[in-house]
Amino acid sequence: MKKIIKMREMSDNQSGKIHRVMATGEMGRRIREMGLVQGVAIRIQGRAPLKDPVAVRLTDCTLTLRNNEADGVLVEVEAPTE
Amino acid sequence: MAAKTLKIALSGNPNAGKTTIFNAITGARQHIANYPGVTVEKKVGHVRHRGFDIEVVDLPGTYSLTAYSLEEIVARDFLVNEKPDVVVDIVDASNLDRNLYLALQFRELGAPLILALNMVDVAEARGISIEEERLSELLEVPVVPTVARSHKGIDALLDRIVEVAAQTPPWTSSLISYGNDIDGSLNEIEEAILQGDFHGDTYPPRWLALKCLEGDQQILELIQKNSDVRSDVEEVCKRIARHTLNTLEEEPEGIIADHRYGYIAGVTRKVVKRRIESRLNISDQIDRVLTDRLIGPLLMIGILYGIYEFTFWASETPVEVLAMVFGWLKSGVSAVLPEGPIQSMIVSGIIDGVGGVLGFVPLIMFLFFAISVMEDSGYLARVAYMLDRVLRWFGLHGNSVIALLISGGISGGCAVPGVMATRTLRDPKERIATLLVVPFMNCGAKLPLFGLLIAAFFKTGEARMLFVFTLLSWIFALFAAKILRATVLRGPKTPFVMELPPYRAPTFKGLLIHTWERTWQYIKKAGTVILGISILLWAMMTYPGLSQERVEYFEGQEKQVQRAFLSHPSVQPLVPDVRALEELDRLAASLLQSSAEDDSGSLEPKKGNGVSQALHQIFFAAPSSPEEAEGTIRTAYTDYRSRMKTLQAARQREALLSTVAGSMGRALERFTAPLGFDYRLNVALVGGFAAKEVIVSTLGTAYSLEEAEAPEEGSLSRRLRNDPAWNPLRAFALILFTMLYVPCFVTVVSIRRESSWKWAGFSIVFNLVVAYVVTLAVYQTGLALGIGV
Numbered sequence: 001m002k003k004i005i006k007m008r009e010m011s012d013n014q015s016g017k018i019h020r021v022m023a024t025g026e027m028g029r030r031i032r033e034m035g036l037v038q039g040v041a042i043r044i045q046g047r048a049p050l051k052d053p054v055a056v057r058l059t060d061c062t063l064t065l066r067n068n069e070a071d072g073v074l075v076e077v078e079a080p081t082e
Numbered sequence: 083m084a085a086k087t088l089k090i091a092l093s094g095n096p097n098a099g100k101t102t103i104f105n106a107i108t109g110a111r112q113h114i115a116n117y118p119g120v121t122v123e124k125k126v127g128h129v130r131h132r133g134f135d136i137e138v139v140d141l142p143g144t145y146s147l148t149a150y151s152l153e154e155i156v157a158r159d160f161l162v163n164e165k166p167d168v169v170v171d172i173v174d175a176s177n178l179d180r181n182l183y184l185a186l187q188f189r190e191l192g193a194p195l196i197l198a199l200n201m202v203d204v205a206e207a208r209g210i211s212i213e214e215e216r217l218s219e220l221l222e223v224p225v226v227p228t229v230a231r232s233h234k235g236i237d238a239l240l241d242r243i244v245e246v247a248a249q250t251p252p253w254t255s256s257l258i259s260y261g262n263d264i265d266g267s268l269n270e271i272e273e274a275i276l277q278g279d280f281h282g283d284t285y286p287p288r289w290l291a292l293k294c295l296e297g298d299q300q301i302l303e304l305i306q307k308n309s310d311v312r313s314d315v316e317e318v319c320k321r322i323a324r325h326t327l328n329t330l331e332e333e334p335e336g337i338i339a340d341h342r343y344g345y346i347a348g349v350t351r352k353v354v355k356r357r358i359e360s361r362l363n364i365s366d367q368i369d370r371v372l373t374d375r376l377i378g379p380l381l382m383i384g385i386l387y388g389i390y391e392f393t394f395w396a397s398e399t400p401v402e403v404l405a406m407v408f409g410w411l412k413s414g415v416s417a418v419l420p421e422g423p424i425q426s427m428i429v430s431g432i433i434d435g436v437g438g439v440l441g442f443v444p445l446i447m448f449l450f451f452a453i454s455v456m457e458d459s460g461y462l463a464r465v466a467y468m469l470d471r472v473l474r475w476f477g478l479h480g481n482s483v484i485a486l487l488i489s490g491g492i493s494g495g496c497a498v499p500g501v502m503a504t505r506t507l508r509d510p511k512e513r514i515a516t517l518l519v520v521p522f523m524n525c526g527a528k529l530p531l532f533g534l535l536i537a538a539f540f541k542t543g544e545a546r547m548l549f550v551f552t553l554l555s556w557i558f559a560l561f562a563a564k565i566l567r568a569t570v571l572r573g574p575k576t577p578f579v580m581e582l583p584p585y586r587a588p589t590f591k592g593l594l595i596h597t598w599e600r601t602w603q604y605i606k607k608a609g610t611v612i613l614g615i616s617i618l619l620w621a622m623m624t625y626p627g628l629s630q631e632r633v634e635y636f637e638g639q640e641k642q643v644q645r646a647f648l649s650h651p652s653v654q655p656l657v658p659d660v661r662a663l664e665e666l667d668r669l670a671a672s673l674l675q676s677s678a679e680d681d682s683g684s685l686e687p688k689k690g691n692g693v694s695q696a697l698h699q700i701f702f703a704a705p706s707s708p709e710e711a712e713g714t715i716r717t718a719y720t721d722y723r724s725r726m727k728t729l730q731a732a733r734q735r736e737a738l739l740s741t742v743a744g745s746m747g748r749a750l751e752r753f754t755a756p757l758g759f760d761y762r763l764n765v766a767l768v769g770g771f772a773a774k775e776v777i778v779s780t781l782g783t784a785y786s787l788e789e790a791e792a793p794e795e796g797s798l799s800r801r802l803r804n805d806p807a808w809n810p811l812r813a814f815a816l817i818l819f820t821m822l823y824v825p826c827f828v829t830v831v832s833i834r835r836e837s838s839w840k841w842a843g844f845s846i847v848f849n850l851v852v853a854y855v856v857t858l859a860v861y862q863t864g865l866a867l868g869i870g871v
Contacts, residue, residue, distance in 0.1 A: 024336070026577060027577045028333075028335065028336060029146075029148060029296075029335060029339070030150070030577045031577070032343075033145045033183060033339070034180065034581065035179060035180040035183070035343075037339060037343045038343075045369070046369070046370075046375075047375070048375075048468050049471075050471035050472070051471075053470050053480070053578055055369075055582060059179075060177035060180070061180060061581055061583075062581065062584075063581055064470075064480075064578065064579070064581075064582060065579050066474075066578045069577055069579060
């Protein structure tokens with residue numbers, strides 16, 4: 001089962017595929033120009049000591065986003081089977 | 083026909099190896115200037131290749147060509163206005179997709195493009211192989227694989243540059259398809275722009291149309307100035323935005339970006355082959371430790387503290403050697419030049435002033451070296467990542483940490499490059515807040531004073547004490563930022579999205595170039611600004627000087643003391659007149675100086691004339707008991723000397739007070755007395771506005787002037803320690819005040835260039851108020867509680 005969650009809600013080391021970038025304006029542009037666009041595979045690499053920002057692994061690079069920015073990215077993840 | 087000179091621009095994402103390529107192409111033939119009107123650094127280099135004289139301009143590293151950051155605007159304006167013959171886009175082969183996003187935008191702009199496919203070795207090590215020829219075909223752009231670190235492909239790149247430039251390709255905007263809706267609107271806007279005969283051929287019309295749909299602020303402003311075009315364009319933009327929001331729930335800007343990436347993905351799918359699917363590379367493994375939630379911060383503190391220890395340990399010997407060299411220079415000049423204003427200017431003005439600054443070059447060099455290692459290895463980005471949450475609480479940005487560090491966040495550094503480093507901050511309010519608190523950090527220019535006072539009053543654990551002052555400067559800077567962001571600079575936070583570049587071993591050449599650039603800025607300051615200021619201050623501290631009347635008065639007093647000594651019964655037979663006394667004084671002075679350096683008794687003079695005998699009795703014939711010493715030439719001379727010294731000190735004091743600087747310092751005493759500062763400190767602090775290094779050199783000049791005639795040569799720090807007017811509390815107050823008060827004028831000018839005169843003026847007043855209030859509170863509390871007095 002797939003489900004769509006905000007990037008902030010992902011746990012460490014969880015993988016997923018970007019479903020949509022909802023952020024608009026400068027933040028949306030910045031997120032996109034750094035390579036976070038629809039269809040890109042990501043994995044949560046870790047979080048800073050105070051749990052914010054979050055480090056995201058893309059295929060070829062590592063990006064960091066603040067939690068409120070990660071809210072603007074929807075990710076398709078494997079839902080845990082119950 | 084091919085021109086003999088070519089102008090090319092280097093561009094690329096940050097961390098794609100642009101600087102390394104630039105260094106590899108131009109070698110030492112480069113210089114730094116600024117882009118007109120802004121302080122973005124413009125590096126220009128030259129190289130000769132196949133008979134062409136090629137000027138290479140290093141554009142700022144960017145991810146995109148929007149109008150959001152100063153760097154992007156600068157890069158774009160340069161391309162549009164100067165139209166270089168070729169644009170070389172340096173592309174990180176190990177991260178092709180993201181890097182091609184910028185390349186695509188160069189093509190949209192129509193620049194004649196060459197891709198330098200850099201770091202192909204890194205890509206291969208990660209199991210990524212790229213078919214360059216196919217990539218070149220698909221993008222219709224020449225592609226040259228390079229490994230800049232080992233100079234591979236640089237010649238081929240230059241060949242290609244010359245080849246492409248020789249064809250003088252036209253600037254033709256080549257746009258991909260952004261989907262039917264967008265493409266249709268692009269056509270409409272393009273037509274409107276062409277009919278309005280808008281802006282000649284500076285900008286390609288279709289590119290302008292694209293920028294309008296992207297909501298590019300700079301271009302929209304241009305359009306708004308043109309009334310023919312304006313209403314048509316705005317109408318189309320609004321309509322398409324409504325349409326895409328309704329149908330795709332997306333703004334045109336997002337759709338354009340998605341299409342760019344879609345196009346790139348189509349290209350890379352055909353040219354990139356990946357062998358290994360496992361992506362756990364070395365960088366990730368290092369990050370597991372270095373950015374670990376628990377170990378990471380501890381290691382970070384350890385690394386920053388280690389940089390201190392390294393810097394002080396490594397620079398200890400060179401600093402001592404330099405101090406010795408300037409000592410020799412001083413005695414050499416004093417010996418060669420006759421006494422008088424020229425000697426005084428050179429010794430007390432120039433050598434003391436400039437020497438005091440240059441003496442710290444090794445310290446600054448090693449600090450810059452350490453910072454360059456952090457920067458080039460990629461660790462600095464991790465520091466920003468780990469500290470962002472903390473800095474955000476104070477209203478700053480993770481990237482502010484870089485400006486704060488460069489300005490002296492780890493002691494040493496300079497607020498001027500620090501102020502320039504704030505350019506990486508996009509939000510104007512965050513940037514100005516950072517600009518304003520950056521001068522609180524302990525820059526290299528404050529270190530000499532701190533070092534001096536710490537050595538004199540906080541002898542136990544010098545490194546630890548400096549660490550305390552560094553922590554204090556951080557605390558003041560952060561809380562000041564918090565206050566600013568809550569009052570005059572209230573506003574929202576900006577996106578943090580940032581790359582953690584893969585760890586790389588810094589190249590030695592790159593480190594040397596970085597270190598040297600920054601050190602040179604500091605030396606240049608010493609050679610120009612500080613030299614001028616030193617002479618000016620020396621003049622301010624020398625003229626107009628004592629009136630003839632007072633000079634005569636002091637000379638009369640001195641003669642009286644001399645006569646009293648000469649008339650002493652034990653003196654008369656040995657030292658008959660003033661000339662003999664002068665010789666005795668001279669010999670005594672040199673004897674005291676040499677005995678301070680060398681304790682052997684071999685300097686005992688032969689018993690010859692009266693003066694030698696007097697000298698012998700004074701210094702070498704020790705009396706067996708105090709009673710026996712009564713009435714001897716020994717006690718008479720000691721008494722004479724101390725009276726003379728008191729007199730001379732009074733004369734010097736009055737002389738300094740009668741100068742321009744003295745009256746300024748005196749006038750300020752009314753305000754600074756509650757802080758524990760006297761006129762001499764005031765003079766030094768006024769000079770510190772010119773450059774903080776001047777504080778120490780002025781104090782040095784002030785104290786050396788007062789004791790110029792005293793035979794005991796002692797370091798300034800020893801003199802301060804032995805001065806009863808000084809105590810640890812006063813030293814602490816002075817350090818605090820120096821840490822916080824007005825930025826030096828070079829920094830003020832830089833702040834103005836990054837913001838406005840309004841903010842530059844604000845920074846002077848703001849810092850002064852903070853410094854005054856904090857120092858007053860600390861000094862008065864200390865006095866009341868009797869701490870450090």
